[in-house]
Amino acid sequence: MKKVTAFVGSARKQHTYNAVCKFLSSLQSFGDVEYEIVRLSECNLVTCRGCKLCLDKGEEFCQFKDDRDLLLGKMMASDGVVFASPNYSFQVSAIMKKFLDRLGFVFHRPRFFGKAFTSIVVQGIYGGPKIVEYLDFVGDNLGFNVVKGSCITSLEPIPDEVQRKNNRILEEQSIRFYDRLSQPSYPVPTLFKLMIFRMSRTAIARMLNESYCDYTYYRDKGWFESNYFYPVRLNPLKKIAGNLFDYTTARSIKK
Ligand SMILES: Cc1cc2nc3c(=O)[nH]c(=O)nc-3n(C[C@H](O)[C@H](O)[C@H](O)COP(=O)(O)O)c2cc1C
Numbered sequence: 001m002k003k004v005t006a007f008v009g010s011a012r013k014q015h016t017y018n019a020v021c022k023f024l025s026s027l028q029s030f031g032d033v034e035y036e037i038v039r040l041s042e043c044n045l046v047t048c049r050g051c052k053l054c055l056d057k058g059e060e061f062c063q064f065k066d067d068r069d070l071l072l073g074k075m076m077a078s079d080g081v082v083f084a085s086p087n088y089s090f091q092v093s094a095i096m097k098k099f100l101d102r103l104g105f106v107f108h109r110p111r112f113f114g115k116a117f118t119s120i121v122v123q124g125i126y127g128g129p130k131i132v133e134y135l136d137f138v139g140d141n142l143g144f145n146v147v148k149g150s151c152i153t154s155l156e157p158i159p160d161e162v163q164r165k166n167n168r169i170l171e172e173q174s175i176r177f178y179d180r181l182s183q184p185s186y187p188v189p190t191l192f193k194l195m196i197f198r199m200s201r202t203a204i205a206r207m208l209n210e211s212y213c214d215y216t217y218y219r220d221k222g223w224f225e226s227n228y229f230y231p232v233r234l235n236p237l238k239k240i241a242g243n244l245f246d247y248t249t250a251r252s253i254k255k
Contacts, residue, residue, distance in 0.1 A: 002181045004035040005078040007071070009085035009096025011041040015154035016122045019170060020084045023120060026174035031182070038074065040095045043067040045102055054105040058213040068102045080116040080181050081144065083135050087123035087151075092131055100138060109217045110143035113230050114185040117142070118177050119149030120170070128153075143229065145185060147177045188232050191241060197228055198245035206253045 006024060010016035017039070024035045046064040053061040062068075075081050085092040092100070106112075119135035121128040128151035139146045150173045152166040189197065205224050208215040218224055227234050227242065234242060 001032045002079040004033055004080040005074050006082035007038045007040055009040050009093040016084050016086045019120050019122055019152055023170045023174050026171045027178055030178040040099050045098050047098055048101040055108055059105045082118055084120040087121055087128045087131055090127040107141050108214050112143040115144050116180040117144030118147040121151045122154050124155045147180045186230050189228050194242055195245050198242050199249045202246045202249040
């Protein structure tokens, strides 16, 4: 049984919510999947004040107690996660953005490895595909295995042809997502991802110390010594490249 949680960033139970329902019921038709839909508009999420305590000292130092940890727990307990948002002024909705800002510290201390992620954006006319790219980038940086998201169009009245196209897009996306849910979930990183990991971990090891929680997080996970965020076998070329990324980063910091 795979567990999927969808986070919906629209206050209405309309097109974004319906698209998520369509996606999830199609997903369920392929196998044993249980799901939960979380409407972010019904959650208690404060607006980040930018004190950066979560980044520097630890998320437990945030002065606000809202549903952040509850929602993080739901993500952690899922095999797959969906972020869905309407296109508001060429971006995600404010409700979704508030949620993403509350997760900001996870970009420093990623944790959702082995889990699948995808996004659904609903637009009236245009601008949605860029938001899909943005949400997929967010998912990637939280540590998820990202399945390319999709954008559907909801300008009313929705012609039958557009509705059929929307349904087809969501169905195809659910097939890709189900595939990812069923596959081994710890892929070998691309050279680019390997570079980002090695440069970050070397910079953190050299520039920070035990008083920074990014440092202790990386140290406790064994990331100062590991090949990557999770155990992977690197081919000889990537092994050499990884060492080179560590070496050049360390050298540039020494100077
Ligand atoms: C404040 C606001 C801003 C919007 N901005 C855009 C936009 O920039 N581009 C677009 O194509 N649609 C835009 N829309 C249309 C919504 O994306 C569209 O109506 C969508 O279906 C809303 O999702 P919902 O049905 O789940 O509420 C906007 C709607 C609102 C209310």
